[in-house]
Structures are given as structure tokens and as C-alpha cells.
Amino acid sequence: MTTTLTSHRPRPPAQPPTLRARRLPKWLPPAVALGALLVAAAIVYGAGIGGPVLVVVVGALLYLVGLFAAANAVEGRRSARNRTWSALIHSAFVLAVLPLASVVWTLVTKGLERFDANFFLTSMNNIGARDPEGGAYHAIVGTLIQVGIAALITIPIGILCAIYIVEYGRGRFAFAIRFFVDVMTGIPSIVSGLFVLAFWVLVVSPYFSSTGRPGFSGFAAALALSVLMLPTVVRSTEEMLRLVPAPLREGAYALGVPKWKTILRVVLPTALPGIVTGVMLAIARAAGETAPVLLVAGGGAAINFNPFENNQSSLALFVYQQAGDASRYAPARAWTAALTLVALVLILTVAAKLLARRNRLGR
Amino acid sequence: MAKRIDATNVTAYYGAFKAIENINLTVEPKTVTALIGPSGCGKSTFLRSINRMHEVLPGARVEGNLTIDGQDIYDRDVDVTAVRRMIGMVFQRPNPFPTMSIYENVVAGLRLNGVRRKSILDEAAEKALRSANLWDEVKDRLGKPGAGLSGGQQQRLCIARTIAVEPQVVLMDEPCSALDPISTLAIEDLMFQLKDKFTIIIVTHNMQQAARVSDRTAFFSIEKTGDPGRLIEYDNTQKIFSNPGQKKTEDYITGRFG
Ligand SMILES: Nc1ncnc2c1ncn2[C@@H]1O[C@H](COP(=O)(O)OP(=O)(O)OP(=O)(O)O)[C@@H](O)[C@H]1O
Numbered sequence: 196m197t198t199t200l201t202s203h204r205p206r207p208p209a210q211p212p213t214l215r216a217r218r219l220p221k222w223l224p225p226a227v228a229l230g231a232l233l234v235a236a237a238i239v240y241g242a243g244i245g246g247p248v249l250v251v252v253v254g255a256l257l258y259l260v261g262l263f264a265a266a267n268a269v270e271g272r273r274s275a276r277n278r279t280w281s282a283l284i285h286s287a288f289v290l291a292v293l294p295l296a297s298v299v300w301t302l303v304t305k306g307l308e309r310f311d312a313n314f315f316l317t318s319m320n321n322i323g324a325r326d327p328e329g330g331a332y333h334a335i336v337g338t339l340i341q342v343g344i345a346a347l348i349t350i351p352i353g354i355l356c357a358i359y360i361v362e363y364g365r366g367r368f369a370f371a372i373r374f375f376v377d378v379m380t381g382i383p384s385i386v387s388g389l390f391v392l393a394f395w396v397l398v399v400s401p402y403f404s405s406t407g408r409p410g411f412s413g414f415a416a417a418l419a420l421s422v423l424m425l426p427t428v429v430r431s432t433e434e435m436l437r438l439v440p441a442p443l444r445e446g447a448y449a450l451g452v453p454k455w456k457t458i459l460r461v462v463l464p465t466a467l468p469g470i471v472t473g474v475m476l477a478i479a480r481a482a483g484e485t486a487p488v489l490l491v492a493g494g495g496a497a498i499n500f501n502p503f504e505n506n507q508s509s510l511a512l513f514v515y516q517q518a519g520d521a522s523r524y525a526p527a528r529a530w531t532a533a534l535t536l537v538a539l540v541l542i543l544t545v546a547a548k549l550l551a552r553r554n555r556l557g558r
Numbered sequence: 559m560a561k562r563i564d565a566t567n568v569t570a571y572y573g574a575f576k577a578i579e580n581i582n583l584t585v586e587p588k589t590v591t592a593l594i595g596p597s598g599c600g601k602s603t604f605l606r607s608i609n610r611m612h613e614v615l616p617g618a619r620v621e622g623n624l625t626i627d628g629q630d631i632y633d634r635d636v637d638v639t640a641v642r643r644m645i646g647m648v649f650q651r652p653n654p655f656p657t658m659s660i661y662e663n664v665v666a667g668l669r670l671n672g673v674r675r676k677s678i679l680d681e682a683a684e685k686a687l688r689s690a691n692l693w694d695e696v697k698d699r700l701g702k703p704g705a706g707l708s709g710g711q712q713q714r715l716c717i718a719r720t721i722a723v724e725p726q727v728v729l730m731d732e733p734c735s736a737l738d739p740i741s742t743l744a745i746e747d748l749m750f751q752l753k754d755k756f757t758i759i760i761v762t763h764n765m766q767q768a769a770r771v772s773d774r775t776a777f778f779s780i781e782k783t784g785d786p787g788r789l790i791e792y793d794n795t796q797k798i799f800s801n802p803g804q805k806k807t808e809d810y811i812t813g814r815f816g
């Protein structure tokens with residue numbers, strides 16, 4: 196080890212005579228940015244090759260070059276590289292945030308138009324193409340019920356499954372489970388919908404319905420969503436459980452605590468914040484699914500609180516239907532429903548995080 | 559109350575790697591036994607096989623015979639949790655439970671084994687924390703997270719956690735390696751107190767400490783890297799430090815080796 200190191204670097208670098216170094220004045224980087232933008236605007240509009248977007252892109256590139264040159268002249272090479280890289284990293288951040296901000300902006304501006312009491316308190320029942328009213332009450336109810344049932348099904352199964360894989364699973368069986376969970380991750384939502392359609396709606400549901408005929412239901416949609424949520428919950432919980440350090444488990448074992456109790460009282464609480472995040476991701480994904488709901492819950496314009504009988508709609512499906520509707524009032528409803536869906540998921544996530552944090556001790 | 563431990567031909571593996579081989583020693587009740595030896599010679603491994611913590615690691619196994627008061631610890635019918643409740647352990651690196659407060663950490667062993675009564679828990683917590691010389695430092699912040707303590711405080715917290723369940727045998731893996739001289743003395747005092755009732759086995763790299771606290775000393779060593787650790791000499795502490803029977807022991811304790 197030492198020999199290779201010394202052969203690469205025969206002498207230690209010379210010690211600088213002083214710890215202070217020349218720095219670029221504070222105003223210079225913004226000035227360079229401004230200059231770069233002006234030059235870029237001159238080039239782009241002068242040559243007539245593009246609009247504001249190109250100006251920003253060219254300006255950013257010019258800024259990087261200009262910053263490097265300025266820093267290189269004043270501060271030296273190492274510092275110039277440092278500045279350029281941090282500028283690059285910040286631009287990457289901006290690039291990543293831009294689409295997100297744009298989505299939020301579009302949603303809010305377009306969604307606020309119908310963000311009124313009527314929208315949240317009425318359904319689409321008896322709303323014709325000429326009626327400006329009509330709302331998503333039935334769809335909100337449907338989403339909450341379907342996602343709620345799906346969460347009730349998947350969270351216990353998923354967490355238990357992950358505990359089995361991480362804490363108990365040995366050999367072939369655990370390997371097979373992991374493999375099938377991986378395969379499930381790749382199931383397209385439409386396939387999951389078709390599966391529930393073929394299995395539950397057509398085969399099983401006649402036995403439960405009062406008429407004895409197959410029927411759509413919110414519960415069927417919840418089943419289809421469960422199929423989609425399960426692998427996400429299992430995999431994220433699994434990762435979180437693996438992150439819990441082994442010495443913690445050993446500490447509990449050494450106190451004579453049985454394994455199941457160690458898992459319940461030491462391992463799960465330690466992994467809880469991460470597990471909550473994974474579960475919320477799964478819920479958010481399920482809440483945005485359209486295809487399975489369309490296939491097995493059938494949609495519908497009326498309010499239906501009963502998940503076991505008759506059609507139910509959901510917010511995602513409502514967005515899909517309204518966006519394709521011929522009525523000129525429909526697009527506004529679609530935007531508001533989309534905004535509602537995003538807000539709903541956001542509220543649920545924040546609430547879950549707060550709950551998880553309440554169980555932890557403040558650092 | 560105190561238990562006698564007999565190890566006969568104990569050999570421990572990590573997968574295919576043999577970490578210790580044919581360890582034979584007897585630990586008398588109500589004594590302090592020190593395990594000394596160079597790093598990597600298998601002291602922790604031996605200690606962990608005494609309360610069946612070794613087998614927790616995947617692929618790790620123990621051969622040979624370990625008994626406590628004549629009962630085989632590795633018998634098929636033995637309940638592992640009962641063994642561990644009887645033989646407590648302080649680990650080489652402090653491992654407080656991060657989701658629990660200081661108080662909850664100390665009473666974790668009692669609580670998770672079904673003790674509910676608040677008065678019992680409070681009393682046990684204070685007693686254990688006082689014994690571990692931590693009470694004065696934490697008595698005003700028992701509700702704060704255990705992970706927010708300094709390294710040495712965490713180590714003493716783990717000691718308190720271990721003795722709160724009053725095990726018959728206490729295994730300590732370098733309990734003082736992160737402690738200042740004052741706390742070290744307090745822990746050594748604690749060992750003297752515990753010795754009245756319990757059996758103690760301690761791993762230490764501190765020769766003076768071994769000489770101060772222990773009645774018997776076991777010297778472990780390895781021939782060379784990759785070889786299993788062996789018990790070189792096991793005798794009264796006084797004898798080991800004044801007149802060791804083996805050249806290797808003498809070299810080690812006088813600092814010529816290891
Ligand atoms: N989890 C493990 N997996 C594989 N090998 C291990 C593991 N833990 C320890 N070993 C090996 O077993 C041997 C004995 O290790 P052990 O921890 O018992 O040494 P030790 O005497 O306690 O050393 P130290 O004084 O440094 O704590 C070493 O060679 C070590 O590399």
C-alpha cells in the first residue's frame with residue numbers, strides 16, 4: 196500500500212506559505228452570470244436561431260466557461276474546478292426541479308378554476324354536457340375507499356412478508372418469495388386489472404352478489420391495487436429492515452429477549468420512518484392508477500359508499516374521463532380533480548410522516 | 559446463585575474459518591476472570607460463545623462442550639433466551655437502542671421480558687445507572703434518546719442495561735476501552751460489588767486492569783494470522799503476572815509481543 200502511494204507521489208506537496216488565498220470578489224459570479232446571459236441573448240437573437248430557452252442554455256454554458264476562466268485567473272486551478280463543479284451540480288438540481296415546479300404550477304393555476312364547494316360536494320349524477328356544475332365527490336369517496344382497502348390488505352401482508360424474508364427466510368423458499376416479489380414489481384397495472392377481472396369479477400363475485408350475476412365493485416379495484424402495491428411495500432420494507440444494524444438485534448438478544456419480540460420492539464421501530472416512506476410511495480402510486488379501476492370498478496357518475504356492490508369511480512379515472520369528455524366544462528373538472536389527487540396524496544404522506552416521527556424521540 | 563462455567567474443547571467457526579480451537583477452562587462462581595491476548599486471537603469469539611451469541615451470525619457455529627453449573631448450554635432442549643437471560647453481555651462497541659430514551663434503554667431488558675410495574679422499573683433503572691456511574695450525568699434527562707450520549711456514556715448505559723436484568727453471569731467485552739479513568743474505576747468497583755453474587759468474565763487489553771480486578775487470568779494467542787486462537791495459559795492472576803508458566807505469556811504481559 197505505502198509503496199504504491201509513495202511511488203505515485205514521491206514528495207509531499209509543498210506547504211503553502213500562508214493559509215489565506217486570493218478569492219473572487221462576491222459580486223463577480225453574479226456579474227459573470229449576467230454578462231453570460233447578455234452575450235447569449237445577443238448571439239441567439241442576433242443570429243435569429245431561437246427563443247428564451249436557448250438563451251438560458253447558451254447563457255449557462257457561457258457562465259460555466261466564464262466562471263472557470265475568472266476563478267482560474269484569480270484563485271488558481273483547484274478552486275476554479277471546485278467552482279465549476281458546484282455550478283454544474285446546482286444546474287443539475289435546477290434541471291431536476293424545473294419539470295416538477297412546472298407541473299405544480301400548471302396544476303394549481305388550472306385546477307383552481309373549479310376548486311369550489313360544488314366540486315367537492317356533488318357528483319356527476321344527472322350532469323349533462325351543458326351543465327357547468329358537477330363535481331368529484333363520488334370519485335374522492337371511491338379513491339379513499341379503494342386505496343384504504345388496498346392499504347389494509349397490503350400493509351400487513353407486505354410488512355410480514357418482508358420480515359419473513361429478512362429475519363427468518365433461509366434457503367429456497369425465501370429465495371422463491373423474493374423472486375416472485377421482483378416479478379410482481381414488473382406487472383403492468385392493466386394486467387393486474389385484467390387478472391382481477393378474470394378471477395374476482397367474473398368467477399368469484401357472482402357468489403357474493405345478491406343478484407347472482409358478476410358485477411363491478413370498488414373492492415375489486417382495491418384488489419387490483421393491492422397486487423400493484425404489494426411488491427413496493429415488501430421491497431422497501433425489506434431494504435429498511437436490512438439497514439437496521441446487527442448489533443442492535445444482538446443487544447436485545449443478549450438481554451434474553453426472544454427473536455419475535457426483538458423484531459417487534461427494536462427492529463421495526465428503528466426502521467419505521469423508512470417503512471412509512473415506502474408504504475406512502477405505494478399508496479401514492481395506487482391512488483394514481485386508472486386502468487384497473489376502469490376495468491373492474493367500472494367508473495360511474497353516482498356516489499356509492501358500498502365497495503362491495505355496484506360501480507365506483509376514482510379520482511384518476513375521473514380525470515381520465517373528464518379529460519376526454521366533449522363538454523367544454525369537463526377540462527376544468529379534470530384539472531381540479533388532478534389537483535385534488537395530488538393534494539390528497541401529499542396530505543396523507545405528511546400525516547404519515549408526522550405520525551411516524553411522533554413515535555421517535557426528538558434528536 | 560452464582561454459576562460455574564466449564565468449557566471443554568470449545569472450537570468456534572465463522573463459516574469455514576476456525577477462530578478458536580480447543581479452549582478448555584473453568585470459571586469458578588463469584589470470581590472475576592480476565593481474558594487477555596493480542597487483537598484477533600478470539601477473545602470476543604469465546605466470550606460470545608458462552609451466552610450463545612456467536613451462533614447469531616450467519617454461518618457461525620460452536621463445537622465442544624460448555625456447561626453452566628453442569629447444564630449443557632448447547633443442549634438441544636435448552637431455551638436460548640433463558641441462557642442469555644442468565645448470562646448477560648456488554649458488547650465491545652456500545653449499542654444503545656436508538657428509538658428508546660435513556661430510561662427505556664436501561665429497563666429494556668425488564669420491560670421486554672414482561673415487567674410492567676412502574677415502581678419496579680424506576681427502582682431498577684436508578685440502581686443500574688448508579689452502579690454504572692451514569693446516574694448523576696443523566697438523571698435530569700432520562701427521557702432523552704440514548705443515542706444522544708457520548709461514546710463513553712453510551713458504554714456505561716449498555717452496562718447499566720445489562721446489569722438491570724441481574725444476570726447470574728456477566729460477560730464484558732472491553733467495557734472500559736472508551737472510558738476515562740474515573741468511570742473505569744467506577745466500573746471496576748462495580749465488578750467488585752457484582753462479584754459478591756455473580757460470576758464475571760471480562761476481556762481487556764489493559765494489563766493493570768486485569769491485574770487489579772481479576773482473580774484468574776486466561777491468556778489467548780494465535781501462532782500467526784489465519785490460525786485459530788488458543789488458550790496459552792490460565793492461572794491465578796497473581797501467578798500470571800508475577801511468574802507466568804509460559805514464555806509467550808511473559809512476553810505478552812511485559813510488552814515484548816502483541
Ligand atoms: N463476523 C466475523 N466473520 C468472520 N470472521 C470474524 C468475525 N468476527 C471475528 N472474526 C475473526 O475471528 C478472529 C477472532 O476475532 P475476535 O473478535 O474474537 O478477536 P478478539 O480477540 O476479540 O480481538 P480484539 O481484541 O481486537 O477485539 C479474528 O481473526 C477475526 O478476524
Ligand SMILES: [Mg+2]
Pocket residue numbers: 601602603650731
Ligand atoms: Mg474483541
